[in-house]
Amino acid sequence: MVEQRKVCVVTGSSSGIGAATVRLFATNGWNVVVNYSREAAPAEAVASECRALGVDALVVRADIAADADCRRLAALVEARFGRADVLVNNAGTTKFVAAQDLDGLDAEDFQRIYAVNVIGAFQMVRALAPLLGREPGAAIVNVSSIASLMGTGSSLAYMASKGALNALTIGLARSLGPAIRVNAIAPGLVETPWLQKGLGAERYAATVQGYRARAALDAVIAPEDVAEAAWFLGVKATKTTGEVLLLDAGLRLTRG
Numbered sequence: 541m542v543e544q545r546k547v548c549v550v551t552g553s554s555s556g557i558g559a560a561t562v563r564l565f566a567t568n569g570w571n572v573v574v575n576y577s578r579e580a581a582p583a584e585a586v587a588s589e590c591r592a593l594g595v596d597a598l599v600v601r602a603d604i605a606a607d608a609d610c611r612r613l614a615a616l617v618e619a620r621f622g623r624a625d626v627l628v629n630n631a632g633t634t635k636f637v638a639a640q641d642l643d644g645l646d647a648e649d650f651q652r653i654y655a656v657n658v659i660g661a662f663q664m665v666r667a668l669a670p671l672l673g674r675e676p677g678a679a680i681v682n683v684s685s686i687a688s689l690m691g692t693g694s695s696l697a698y699m700a701s702k703g704a705l706n707a708l709t710i711g712l713a714r715s716l717g718p719a720i721r722v723n724a725i726a727p728g729l730v731e732t733p734w735l736q737k738g739l740g741a742e743r744y745a746a747t748v749q750g751y752r753a754r755a756a757l758d759a760v761i762a763p764e765d766v767a768e769a770a771w772f773l774g775v776k777a778t779k780t781t782g783e784v785l786l787l788d789a790g791l792r793l794t795r796g
């Protein structure tokens with residue numbers, strides 16, 4: 541019998557960290573699920589790159605803030621592959637508001653950000669857990685942020701949402717063990733369209749420069765670095781669960 545390829549589902553994988561993660565799993569011979577909520581063309585392009593590596597790639601449009609979308613995504617994964625081994629909850633959203641500007645955020649901002657960053661991740665776990673639970677060694681990796689640990693980042697609502705995601709990670713590690721491991725990665729500044737769009741070219745360049753100047757390793761993070769951490773936590777770290785891995789090029793060693 542031909543051995544079945546393992547399957548990795550990555551939310552928000554048409555760009556940035558998510559795209560690098562599906563590419564890495566595909567490079568290692570895994571079938572992948574590419575998810576997005578708005579623009580189909582970039583997702584199709586990432587899927588084509590993965591197929592060129594010899595694996596199968598399923599593209600699913602699904603807004604993870606909508607539970608029905610999460611359940612439909614899980615059903616499509618089961619229909620196409622009959623299995624899921626690793627879920628990377630990567631899709632996220634924010635609002636760029638200076639931390640001093642308390643009036644720049646309202647309840648709706650918090651609710652919109654939590655709907656994706658916290659509830660979306662939970663809904664994806666709930667939808668996919670039955671499939672994951674059937675595979676020995678299954679794992680979930682949540683993409684959090686250094687913002688949750690340092691109190692820096694695009695807004696207070698974003699920091700709080702990623703803090704909630706860390707707590708969810710630890711709680712789910714208890715709920716889903718021993719069948720499914722659950723860990724998180726908390727990256728520092730990652731070079732993706734996220735910050736480039738959010739800050740604009742000039743502020744982005746200054747932010748990268750400032751980050752590098754403060755980080756002990758004089759570096760920012762590449763999407764591929766986060767993908768490697770997702771591979772480690774998702775596949776290799778078989779005795780690690782409930783962990784939040786800081787991936788910041790040594791920023792926290794300095795005074796911020």
Ligand SMILES: NC(=O)c1ccc[n+]([C@@H]2O[C@H](COP(=O)([O-])OP(=O)(O)OC[C@H]3O[C@@H](n4cnc5c(N)ncnc54)[C@H](OP(=O)(O)O)[C@@H]3O)[C@@H](O)[C@H]2O)c1
Binds near residue numbers: 551554579602
């Ligand atoms: N970049 C950084 O410096 C940094 C640092 C720490 C943590 N992070 C975290 O890393 C994750 C990925 O960020 P990135 O920098 O790679 O961003 P990115 O390049 O902007 O990619 C975001 C991806 O998420 C998808 N997406 C957004 N909302 C979605 C939703 N509701 N449902 C499904 N997909 C959705 C986007 O596609 P559509 O627009 O088509 O939906 C896209 O594929 C986020 O959770 C972010 O908080 C980023």
